Amino acid sequence: MSVFDSTSRSYVPAPTGHWLVAIAGYSVLIDKRAIQRNALLSVALLAISVLSLGMGTLSLAPYDVLLALLGKGDSMTQFVINELRLNRLLAGIFTGAAFSVAGCLMQTVARNRLATPGIIGIDNAAMAFAVASVVGVGVSFAPSAMALTGAATATALAFMIGGGSGTRGYRFIVAGLAIGSVSAAVSQLLLTQVHIDVANEAYPWTVGSLSGRPEEQIPVMGLITLIGVLSGLVLCYRFQLMAFSDSVITALGHTPNRLRFAAVVIAIVLTGFAVALAGPVGLVALVGPEMARAFARHKGLPLLSSAICGAIVMVLADLAGRTLFSPIEIPVGVITAIVGGPFLLWILIRKPKRSTL
Amino acid sequence: MPFLVQFFQRAPSQRPLSVCFTLICLILLTCILLSLLIGAGSVNISQSWQALIGQGTEEATFIIRELRFPRTLVALVVGMALGIAGALMQAVARNPLAEPGLLGVSAGASFAVAIALLLGASAATLAAGVAQIGALIGCFFVMAAARLQGQFKDPVRLILAGAALSSLLTALTSILLMYDQRAADEIRFWVTGSVAGRALDHLMAVMPYFVIAALLTLYVARPLASMALGEKVALGLGHNPRTIRYLVMLSVALLAGSATAIAGPIMFVGLVVPFAARALVGPDIRRTMIMCLPIGPLMIISADILTRIIAQPTEMPLGVLTAIIGAPVLMMIVRAKRLPTLA
Numbered sequence: 001m002s003v004f005d006s007t008s009r010s011y012v013p014a015p016t017g018h019w020l021v022a023i024a025g026y027s028v029l030i031d032k033r034a035i036q037r038n039a040l041l042s043v044a045l046l047a048i049s050v051l052s053l054g055m056g057t058l059s060l061a062p063y064d065v066l067l068a069l070l071g072k073g074d075s076m077t078q079f080v081i082n083e084l085r086l087n088r089l090l091a092g093i094f095t096g097a098a099f100s101v102a103g104c105l106m107q108t109v110a111r112n113r114l115a116t117p118g119i120i121g122i123d124n125a126a127m128a129f130a131v132a133s134v135v136g137v138g139v140s141f142a143p144s145a146m147a148l149t150g151a152a153t154a155t156a157l158a159f160m161i162g163g164g165s166g167t168r169g170y171r172f173i174v175a176g177l178a179i180g181s182v183s184a185a186v187s188q189l190l191l192t193q194v195h196i197d198v199a200n201e202a203y204p205w206t207v208g209s210l211s212g213r214p215e216e217q218i219p220v221m222g223l224i225t226l227i228g229v230l231s232g233l234v235l236c237y238r239f240q241l242m243a244f245s246d247s248v249i250t251a252l253g254h255t256p257n258r259l260r261f262a263a264v265v266i267a268i269v270l271t272g273f274a275v276a277l278a279g280p281v282g283l284v285a286l287v288g289p290e291m292a293r294a295f296a297r298h299k300g301l302p303l304l305s306s307a308i309c310g311a312i313v314m315v316l317a318d319l320a321g322r323t324l325f326s327p328i329e330i331p332v333g334v335i336t337a338i339v340g341g342p343f344l345l346w347i348l349i350r351k352p353k354r355s356t357l
Numbered sequence: 358m359p360f361l362v363q364f365f366q367r368a369p370s371q372r373p374l375s376v377c378f379t380l381i382c383l384i385l386l387t388c389i390l391l392s393l394l395i396g397a398g399s400v401n402i403s404q405s406w407q408a409l410i411g412q413g414t415e416e417a418t419f420i421i422r423e424l425r426f427p428r429t430l431v432a433l434v435v436g437m438a439l440g441i442a443g444a445l446m447q448a449v450a451r452n453p454l455a456e457p458g459l460l461g462v463s464a465g466a467s468f469a470v471a472i473a474l475l476l477g478a479s480a481a482t483l484a485a486g487v488a489q490i491g492a493l494i495g496c497f498f499v500m501a502a503a504r505l506q507g508q509f510k511d512p513v514r515l516i517l518a519g520a521a522l523s524s525l526l527t528a529l530t531s532i533l534l535m536y537d538q539r540a541a542d543e544i545r546f547w548v549t550g551s552v553a554g555r556a557l558d559h560l561m562a563v564m565p566y567f568v569i570a571a572l573l574t575l576y577v578a579r580p581l582a583s584m585a586l587g588e589k590v591a592l593g594l595g596h597n598p599r600t601i602r603y604l605v606m607l608s609v610a611l612l613a614g615s616a617t618a619i620a621g622p623i624m625f626v627g628l629v630v631p632f633a634a635r636a637l638v639g640p641d642i643r644r645t646m647i648m649c650l651p652i653g654p655l656m657i658i659s660a661d662i663l664t665r666i667i668a669q670p671t672e673m674p675l676g677v678l679t680a681i682i683g684a685p686v687l688m689m690i691v692r693a694k695r696l697p698t699l700a
Contacts, residue, residue: 171691
């Protein structure tokens with residue numbers, strides 16, 4: 001299936017495995033394998049979501065879950081699914097996708113796949129600022145705005161101290177590690193200064209949790225994730241140029257710094273809002289893109305698959321936290337740390353095959 | 358002070374050790390005095406002074422004897438232990454960023470302590486041995502992970518591995534704590550790191566370990582200095598690098614584990630103190646370690662004094678303050694023109 005604009009262009013066959021879509025002088029190549037893999041991943045995400053909706057103190061068959069989602073079935077089931085579990089699931093999907101896409105973008109910018117927002121301290125800084133807003137005012141005065149400020153501050157600091165992301169990727173990472181640990185210390189400090197009840201209430205959130213998140217924030221998060229992922233996808237073809245050296249990017253007619261800036265801004269916005277909602281679940285940003293790369297195996301930047309994989313990881317981790325140790329609920333941040341810690345170690349120990357990315 | 362100017366114009370490795378040592382010790386003594394005099398509570402400096410020379414009110418005497426004195430002593434010992442542990446670890450890893458706190462040693466100790474609490478130990482009778490075993494495991498794990506890849510000398514990889522291990526262990530610890538509210542309550546005050554409210558018994562309980570570690574350190578100092586010239590040189594001089602490395606790790610685990618058991622995880626001290634010592638007297642491990650002895654307590658005691666002043670009338674956790682001091686030093690080391698390798 002190829003759509004050609006035959007009036008303005010001569011016939012150029014699409015490379016094998018691609019569709020060439022050309023409209024009004026603009027054309028894109030669509031990787032068939034990417035479409036296929038992303039469709040598979042989406043189906044997997046859907047299946048896991050339905051499963052996750054069905055599991056819990058009240059166990060439900062997938063069929064009942066689907067019925068309840070369509071507004072049928074008995075009112076009890078409908079209440080449990082639509083009022084209690086759906087919000088949590090959506091929060092998981094949105095934040096997972098946001099973290100993962102942000103991770104993928106930061107990895108691309110730093111040309112180093114260890115440079116995810118969680119590791120370079122963006123999460124912790126966003127958390128510290130959000131905690132400050134919660135603790136300082138007593139009511140949650142726009143934690144998301146504060147988290148965004150925190151994320152931006154941390155990134156700016158990491159770039160400043162690390163001397164740019166360029167060839168000294170590692171320096172950038174260590175600067176980020178330091179910023180992260182200071183921010184974590186500040187969060188702790190803030191929590192010790194408030195009443196113990198407030199601190200206890202904020203605690204699960206500071207390690208990352210999807211439980212009892214404010215309902216009205218979830219559609220906002222959805223919108224932000226959608227905008228972030230879409231703008232990432234639109235710019236995807238340019239972002240993947242960042243794998244080349246700056247001179248190549250310039251020769252191809254783009255401004256390297258502008259590309260970096262765009263990618264970092266998208267990453268900051270996604271991370272900031274996700275942290276404000278779910279806390280610093282940063283290791284999703286490491287695991288998601290890695291899974292996407294292993295599974296999607298198509299050329300270029302696996303942004304869409306990263307988003308889906310991130311959502312899958314988040315939903316699975318939350319499911320594990322809810323059900324494995326019930327009646328105790330383990331915050332999702334703890335589960336991802338248990339999975340992500342060894343994963344990070346494995347990345348560090350494993351012999352690098354070709355490039356660092 | 359032409360003498361001092363002349364002194365600091367010399368290259369660090371040319372400065373006489375005795376002068377450096379005396380200088381820092383004088384500053385340390387001042388800090389100890391201040392630590393006894395300054396507090397977050399109602400007893401002010403002059404009252405404390407009266408109590409110190411034996412003419413104070415009963416309340417002031419009590420506060421000084423029972424609260425500030427043990428606290429200062431604990432800070433002194435913990436500072437020495439963490440400083441030396443940092444210097445040893447950096448020498449054996451040949452990596453200026455290797456720090457017990459960053460490498461998962463503290464997280465390992467915390468995890469072990471959480472298990473002990475869960476199994477019924479109370480924080481008061483807490484066996485330091487448990488923390489040391491945890492520290493040892495954490496330590497060996499990171500070093501093994503770093504060696505596997507032959508990345509022993511890659512400074513950043515090592516601390517990333519440490520960060521990964523720390524986050525894993527911290528997560529496991531928090532799961533353990535969710536099972537047990539009592540353990541969670543006991544550990545919450547311990548986990549931010551503090552030297553306040555530690556009785557002298559706690560200190561006495563871990564003293565034997567410090568003595569063993571000190572003897573071990575004395576034994577490995579010379580071989581370690583020769584290992585700085587390269588493993589082959591060390592072999593040629595009749596030392597077995599592998600044995601030395603294990604002994605050093607054991608000593609680090611004893612020091613950092615015991616320190617963590619008393620004072621909780623205090624990050625970055627093992628990074629800042631040897632860094633300052635090297636800046637003062639140069640890279641020789643023996644000179645560095647001798648300087649770490651007064652600089653370690655100096656850092657902890659002065660940070661401890663600050664925690665009492667900053668957030669009056671309450672106190673700020675010590676671990677938070679050392680992180681705020683230490684992180685910029687970490688950045689400074691990394692921002693240096695080239696990552697110095699401790700060859």
